[in-house]
Amino acid sequence: MYRALFNRHIGPNPHSLLLPEPVLDVGEYGAIPTTGLISGHQGCVGCGMVTGTNQVLRALKLTGKHVVASIGTGCNEVITTQNTSCWGNVSVDHNNFPNTAATLSGNIAALKSLAEAGLVTPDAFVNLGIAGDGGTYDIGLQAFLAWIARGENGIYVCLNNQAYMNTGIQGSGATPYGTHTTTTPFGKVIQGNQRTPQYLLDLALAAGASYVAAACPLLHRDLMIKAQKAAAIEGPCVLEIYSVCPEGWKSETDVFHEITGLALETRSWILYEAERERKTNTVLFTLNYAPKKYAPILEYLKLQERFSGMMEFPEMVKRAQEIIETRWSFWKPVIEANSMEWKEGPRAI
């Protein structure tokens, strides 16, 4: 498959082993010209997905290229299609639920041949695909993996809110263990979702992605650096963005920061990136955030009513913690290599 290497540094990484120059590291939103998904959309109060998409578009604005986006059916489509002007200067085509990545391929192929024919300026576009977790983990997985396997030059963004929110909060392939959704109800016979999500970014790497990264809108600098890297790196790049959903997670609308912060500190959402050097087929993994102190998963679960059923089942909470520890064990080498003193606080990025 590939040889894995761990980056010895932990933190946001504007450098890349594939890029000669670091990408722009912008701390302030105001430094970036206006772009899509700022106003006019119909996202719910406290929606993390809107912020995430907005940050991706801001970052791509910094590349100076025109964004051509293919979006799949889902919340992102529902809240942006009643007033399409909310996309700003992004060109968007909306396709069916399963086909985001396939349509992205169509966009890429056509623009490439138009450029070859001299009808459009080469490299003037960023090809972007945006879909939700249902449209990526479930129905869109085939198109997603096939697109990566074709090795085309584009960015695929998965806005992961961990269930089908648009159709009324049904469980998806990304729904965490123990969650109550309308199709994984918490009852006497079965207690919530019994599955654990597959690791999307691992699948993408195995299929041959050039660059994959997990991000969250709370750490916007990190997210925007990743989006720019994805735009600059040749080949298929995948960003997975943690998207808080107060409607589906049954959380308060004003605890966006607290929930995301706890997701990072409990390590239920791990910020990392991995880029592939094709010559040596080496993949360099970088951990972008390592909490100083690991918070117990219970604290994260308590903030969201979707996990309320688990509170009466300590063994389920224990199992949820085990799932996290298993995943974290992958990062043991990089943590050990970085056993040096922390100079910055964990929130410094």
Place this chain on the structure above:
Amino acid sequence: MQSELTLRIAGESGEGVITIGETLCRIAAREGLHIVTFRTFPAEIKGGACMIQVRLSEKNISYHGEKLDFLVCLNQEALDENLPDLKEHGVLLCEAECDLAEERPGRAVYKVPFERIATREIGSRISKNIVVLGTLCHLLGLPRKTIEGFLSEKFARKGKTVLDHNLAALQKGLDFAQRHLAKKDPYKFPNGSEQKKLLMTGNEAIALGATAAGMRYFFGYPITPASEIMEWLAVHLPQMGGKVLQTEDEISAICGVAGASWAGGKAMTATSGPGLSLMSETIGLLSMAEIPAVIVDSQRGGPSTGMPTKTEQSDLFLALYGSHGDTTRVVMAPTSVPDCFGVTALAFDLAEKYQLPVIVLVDQALSARLETVDPQLVERLPASSRLCAQPGAKGPFARYQLTESVVSPAALPGTDGGEHMVTGMEHDELGNFACDEETHTAMTVKRFRKLNAIESDTLTQGLCTRLGDENAEIGIVTWGSSAGPVEEAIAVAKSSGISVQAIIPKILNPLPHQELKAFFGKVKRVIVPELNFVGQLASLLRSTYRIPTIGLTKVKGVPLEPREIVGKIVEAAETLNVRSMKRYGRAG
């Protein structure tokens, strides 16, 4: 006192509009009243205009009502949008801050500061809807104790504070109404019968019907407006020892059904138009491999993603013809919530008996419609089962044996001597791939003979609803949820002296030829009202029976209204008078 009441509550999604409507429905069901509801869903995920219309009657009804007796509006936008539907002498109850453009003398208007009562006196803005219920207790004479009981049930889980807030809200609403609103209209909650009724939505009735028929394996993928079927089953099927599996897409859902059904279980999936499109290939497989399956399609505005929260009857062609090759399938269409139960259960009986896929077509309006159902209607047992062979140990098992009765005995996988392979390839009696001309012809005929057998089967007799005057010259053929407005329209036409008859087949493939032919033999005009643009049922009838039809189509995302149908009836009546001397060509 009037014998029925049509009431609409309109406001913003999230204001508890639906809770008010559902509470009224629950009270009415306990009183033994007949109920039909209609509700709209906002396209937004949160917020947006929404309303629920409830028609309560002492008599049997099948339509949610045209003009309103009673309108409740929680904001100005709702008032502007819904006031035109209020009767001349209707009642308006609205938020005190709303402006009325004009006052009409015959109309009773009550203004109540719901928002202020909820925020200032209760300290909980979201209790506004309960204040409305309190006001309605006074205005319509709703039983307060019953509502308190409902509230206790609903909010028990949320703790005492929430419950107390809501009980206080009910009291404050009632107090305000008693103090400030002098009753100036005649409307009251109708009187019910003794017999309590069940209250369920079309989707719930489908899920219940399926379990009554013995369905224990459900495979599905979330899609509006069919998701509630999976959601209801996710809660209830495990308790019955069944299994609900949410697959990664619709193709997997129907293939899961194929697997479970071949292995001997009764299995089902439920979806909407986009999902049925994806399932089309496998419908061909089910037909070719002769595997029983039930597929529910709750239609929504199309094509493509279309209008997910709006109703339409535009998947008939897809259900009839979707999938390549000569594919056999049964297509059924219930007309009401009690029908959803019965037709879904019957779909399993037909699927099992004839070993083929059965598609049940409902639509968004019927899926979401709350309606009362007589308790004895849902007492039902499976009426048929799969013909299973008792294979001996000698020789290979002929899964596709050509028999007199069309149906080949099946053997469950794992039965000694019954080892066989089912396949989507054309095959001979043993299931071996065969593409010679005799086999393909014989097997195609075998599969299509099932449809003839189904048409004459006792299970499918009486699947046509007949309405109106049997001697009328104007006839209506319709399907699915459009039956309700047609029934109303016939009554309206009768009151103005035009007699009309209607036939509503609940099975659309195979069509009930005998009954339809007899019907077309009697009428001189055939009106076909339906909710799609091209007139799909009309087209089917024209091509099958070679009769001229008068189409009435609508693609506004909402159900047909009786007055639209009455308009067509009047037009048809006029042409009959003018052209009565001319022969009207008819065949079939």
